[in-house]
Amino acid sequence: MKRLQKLEEIRERSGSECVIITAEPNLYYYVNFEGAGSLVLCDGRSTLVVPELERNRAMEVGLEVVSYFPFKITENTFEGSMLSVFQKLLDGHKKIGIDMNWLNSTTFLQFKNLLSDLIDVSDLVLEQRSVKDDMEISMIKEAGKITSSAMKVGMEKVLSGNVSEKQVAGYIDMTMKEEGAEDYAFPSIVAFAENSSKPHHIPSNKVFEKGMPAVVDIGAKYNGYCFDSTRTFIPSPKEEVRKIYEIVLQSQLEAIDQVRDGAKASEVDMTARKVIERSGYGKYFIHSTGHGVGIEVHEKPYVSFTSRDILKENMIVTVEPGIYIPNKFGIRIEDTIVVTKGKPEVLETSYKLL
Incomplete structure (x- = not known):
């Protein structure tokens, strides 16, 4: 997926250790996924994080998928919340780039409590999307x-x-x-x-x-x-x-x-x-x-x-x-x-x- 390289460019330009993309339009742009979820780019690894009901569609994208649910219902289900999945995938990294334009206030506050150094990469994402191929x-x-x-x-x-x-x-x-x-x-x-x-x-x-x-x-x-x-x-x-x-x-x-x-x-x-x-x-x-x-x-x-x-x-x-x-x-x-x-x-x- 060549646009994942563009996301890597955003990570480098922003000085982030990892990047989280949350908005559906941006997920479609970078990995051609239409649905609720997030994309985590960290240590050269790209992971789609989705609620359990989106797992089957997310698997069609061709990336590693982690689905979550309040309790374990299948062997592949992560037991817990989206934020608990992020905590595992980020593996101690603190400087995290996030497309904040699409976060609601509740999610933003949850991120702030979880991560010590948030970097807004929204403008960089919009800049890439603005020039069409x-x-x-x-x-x-x-x-x-x-x-x-x-x-x-x-x-x-x-x-x-x-x-x-x-x-x-x-x-x-x-x-x-x-x-x-x-x-x-x-x-x-x-x-x-x-x-x-x-x-x-x-x-x-x-x-x-x-x-x-x-x-x-x-x-x-x-x-x-x-x-x-x-x-x-x-x-x-x-x-x-x-x-x-x-x-x-x-x-x-x-x-x-x-x-x-x-x-x-x-x-x-x-x-x-x-x-x-x-x-x-x-x-x-x-x-x-x-x-x-x-x-x-x-x-x-x-x-x-x-x-x-x-x-x-x-x-x-x-x-x-x-x-x-x-x-x-x-x-x-x-x-x-x-x-x-x-x-x-x-x-x-x-x-x-x-």
């Missing part, structure tokens, strides 16, 4: 193809009229599964008219109104990797709606032009924001311009005005400016993009049409 890019592109099929279905249903947000979301979700998605990257967002002014609206029974926006924000998950796309469909748009759509589109296109290896993520955000501010709608752009996409639909790098991230070749990010006028309507347009040394590769899902 060829396999990861191909999985994300496949998730994009599935998302594209679903987006086209969503557009057709909206344009047909006399359909509710819930109905459109249902058609979209069904299409993604039919096209091969294992899951949705996030719950599908379908928002009509005034509901579109809420960026994370939950689909309701509201029926589409001609001339008002229909925001559709969806993403498929394929072989562990996510996609993210938003389109705003507006058949026969009202004048104000058309005007704001064109502002958001211009904002997005100018920001996409800034996406390249070596660019500051904050400058991509500010490029999008300045277009909207110049048009007088700055206070209605109420979220960051984008984010990384991979095993999680929101991950490093973060494309915001406070971000310190520098874009690198083969990172995958979104650019998704929006304008949201409370109780009236909102517009958002989003693409998932592969960072290159030159012109970015935009993974579009459907035309950006009024």
Whole structure:
């Protein structure tokens, strides 16, 4: 497993004696395991530590597996807790690197009581995950193809009229599964008219109104990797709606032009924001311009005005400016993009049409 070598690099860079990885996205990244558990790297030995109910699936990974249960139920079961397994595997080592971003407060305090010197390696893990290899890019592109099929279905249903947000979301979700998605990257967002002014609206029974926006924000998950796309469909748009759509589109296109290896993520955000501010709608752009996409639909790098991230070749990010006028309507347009040394590769899902 070549990514275990990357984990060894984290151990060396952090000055840790051993490293513990606990989050499911990180377990999938390093050893292709989807489930509850932890990975312990210590003295050149890699061990998956899982609750007994995960043992059979964990064994398929091909690593040494230690399963635990409150009492011994099989010859291979460790009698005790996860922490007692760690205590045995760490064998007296004290400088332990842990991905603390994914620890809840209870687990963190348990670790603190067990280990004297914890080193947070979360940023190093996220840094490695942020630059994709060829396999990861191909999985994300496949998730994009599935998302594209679903987006086209969503557009057709909206344009047909006399359909509710819930109905459109249902058609979209069904299409993604039919096209091969294992899951949705996030719950599908379908928002009509005034509901579109809420960026994370939950689909309701509201029926589409001609001339008002229909925001559709969806993403498929394929072989562990996510996609993210938003389109705003507006058949026969009202004048104000058309005007704001064109502002958001211009904002997005100018920001996409800034996406390249070596660019500051904050400058991509500010490029999008300045277009909207110049048009007088700055206070209605109420979220960051984008984010990384991979095993999680929101991950490093973060494309915001406070971000310190520098874009690198083969990172995958979104650019998704929006304008949201409370109780009236909102517009958002989003693409998932592969960072290159030159012109970015935009993974579009459907035309950006009024």
